[in-house]
Amino acid sequence: MQLFPTAGFSALTLTLVLGACGGSPLPLREAPAPDPTVAIVRATLWDGTGRGPVSNAVTLIRGDRILCAGSAGECPVPRRARIIDANGQWLIPGLIDSHVHLLFLTAGSATEELSLDLRDLLAQGVTSVRDMGTNPAELLARVRILEATPRVYAMQLVAGRRFFFNGFQGTRTARGVVFRQPPAMTMQSLGWTPIMYNSTDDPDSIVAMAREAGAMGLKLYAQLDRESVTKLVAAAHRAGMPVWGHAWVQPASALEQALAGQDGVVHAAGFAGELFTAEERDTLVSDGILQVATAEVATVGAAHDPRITDALDSMARLGTFFEPTLDATKHSVAYFNAKRRHIPSEQEEYVRAAFGFGMEVTREAVRRGVRISAGSDHVAYGPSNERASLFGELRLLVDSISLTPSAALLAATRDAARAIGGEAAQRLGTIEPGHYADLVLLSKNPLTDIDNLDSVEWIMKSGRIWRPGQLRSGIASR
Numbered sequence: 468m469q470l471f472p473t474a475g476f477s478a479l480t481l482t483l484v485l486g487a488c489g490g491s492p493l494p495l496r497e498a499p500a501p502d503p504t505v506a507i508v509r510a511t512l513w514d515g516t517g518r519g520p521v522s523n524a525v526t527l528i529r530g531d532r533i534l535c536a537g538s539a540g541e542c543p544v545p546r547r548a549r550i551i552d553a554n555g556q557w558l559i560p561g562l563i564d565s566h567v568h569l570l571f572l573t574a575g576s577a578t579e580e581l582s583l584d585l586r587d588l589l590a591q592g593v594t595s596v597r598d599m600g601t602n603p604a605e606l607l608a609r610v611r612i613l614e615a616t617p618r619v620y621a622m623q624l625v626a627g628r629r630f631f632f633n634g635f636q637g638t639r640t641a642r643g644v645v646f647r648q649p650p651a652m653t654m655q656s657l658g659w660t661p662i663m664y665n666s667t668d669d670p671d672s673i674v675a676m677a678r679e680a681g682a683m684g685l686k687l688y689a690q691l692d693r694e695s696v697t698k699l700v701a702a703a704h705r706a707g708m709p710v711w712g713h714a715w716v717q718p719a720s721a722l723e724q725a726l727a728g729q730d731g732v733v734h735a736a737g738f739a740g741e742l743f744t745a746e747e748r749d750t751l752v753s754d755g756i757l758q759v760a761t762a763e764v765a766t767v768g769a770a771h772d773p774r775i776t777d778a779l780d781s782m783a784r785l786g787t788f789f790e791p792t793l794d795a796t797k798h799s800v801a802y803f804n805a806k807r808r809h810i811p812s813e814q815e816e817y818v819r820a821a822f823g824f825g826m827e828v829t830r831e832a833v834r835r836g837v838r839i840s841a842g843s844d845h846v847a848y849g850p851s852n853e854r855a856s857l858f859g860e861l862r863l864l865v866d867s868i869s870l871t872p873s874a875a876l877l878a879a880t881r882d883a884a885r886a887i888g889g890e891a892a893q894r895l896g897t898i899e900p901g902h903y904a905d906l907v908l909l910s911k912n913p914l915t916d917i918d919n920l921d922s923v924e925w926i927m928k929s930g931r932i933w934r935p936g937q938l939r940s941g942i943a944s945r
């Protein structure tokens with residue numbers, strides 16, 4: 468049964484009929500409906516697909532999606548579209564930081580800090596982030612009520628029994644025996660929610676808990692052996708969820724994680740784990756011992772050890788992603804450099820070793836074709852100049868690792884979207900028909916100088932445009 472006029476019975480026909488009934492003539496001319504399409508014209512388009520920049524480009528947006536992006540010939544502009552003239556400017560995909568930690572339920576209002584941090588990320592052109600494990604349910608609920616934020620994807624932290632119960636065994640150090648509380652307790656005091664897993668547990672129940680919390684994948688944190696990693700990866704993949712983990716996840720090494728089918732590893736310094744035997748890895752339980760042991764073996768030269776290059780080659784072959792998080796380590800080094808009174812510590816030795824070693828491991832990884840995702844390990848807490856940023860990570864990838872600006876940008880757009888997986892891999896990272904309209908317009912060319920990423924004119928997320936000043940005004944007025 469059809470209740471409505473057919474398509475042929477248009478509004479104009481209706482007007483004529485009504486006009487005839489009323490007896491008085493009505494004007495026949497009607498204002499044409501505006502086309503809901505937005506056309507960004509004359510920009511140089513770098514679409515993140517791997518093709519070169521397109522000058523004098525046309526990018527068509529309707530609602531929250533991209534309709535067409537390419538040369539003027541490829542994308543005809545509808546007659547009544549709303550035009551944005553971007554002559555002389557550069558249009559790139561919204562940036563993706565695939566490694567952040569957003570929720571810290573300590574010292575003050577997490578809601579306000581979180582809101583300001585997310586606005587600031589968006590103002591930098593970061594339209595999507597992946598939280599690498601805090602408290603997915605709490606975080607996502609808080610983000611949902613905020614207006615101006617990047618898209619937030621969340622991972623669920625998983626760790627082995629010894630992360631939760633270390634038996635309060637003392638660690639022998641140069642200063643005597645040091646007692647530490649289990650790392651899980653420190654983490655829980657921040658409001659984070661790691662889940663415990665033993666290799667005899669049902670891995671599908673862990674995946675179900677992660678999904679229940681709203682997480683889109685698992686982040687393996689520590690104290691997981693090869694068998695546990697293998698079972699968790701298989702269970703998560705059965706549910707269509709990706710698994711990432713620290714390189715290494717003690718005792719499982721980065722190579723073992725890659726061979727288990729894990730999707731990606733984070734932190735370049737963790738490749739020091741490859742330099743220990745399986746038995747040695749099993750004894751490196753606490754953070755303290757781990758840092759001392761890493762500082763001893765993680766030299767710049769060790770980055771070329773065949774055990775490490777073999778692991779990297781396997782990752783390249785298997786397509787395992789690598790997120791070096793260099794900027795975070797650089798910030799840690801800067802923290803020690805800025806100290807007025809210098810007291811040598813295990814942590815400082817670790818940080819300094821980790822930085823040089825991590826850089827060299829990253830160079831090896833790039834040389835060997837490992838897929839890189841530009842996650843920064845940014846935290847939404849503490850003094851802003853001490854927080855790692857995606858911009859800082861990209862700068863290091865160009866200046867210290869010698870990636871071209873466009874290769875670095877791919878690691879923060881197309882490849883970061885693939886690294887996150889799920890919806891992100893389907894709809895983000897490139898400017899293509901059907902993808903979300905997440906874009907950044909720059910006044911300067913980022914392909915000649917990555918620093919030009921700081922020339923953001925506006926940010927579009929889901930078709931809605933923000934200017935950096937508008938987003939940051941809330942911060943400035945504090």
Ligand SMILES: [Zn+2]
Nearest residue numbers: 566568599844
């Ligand atoms: Zn992290």
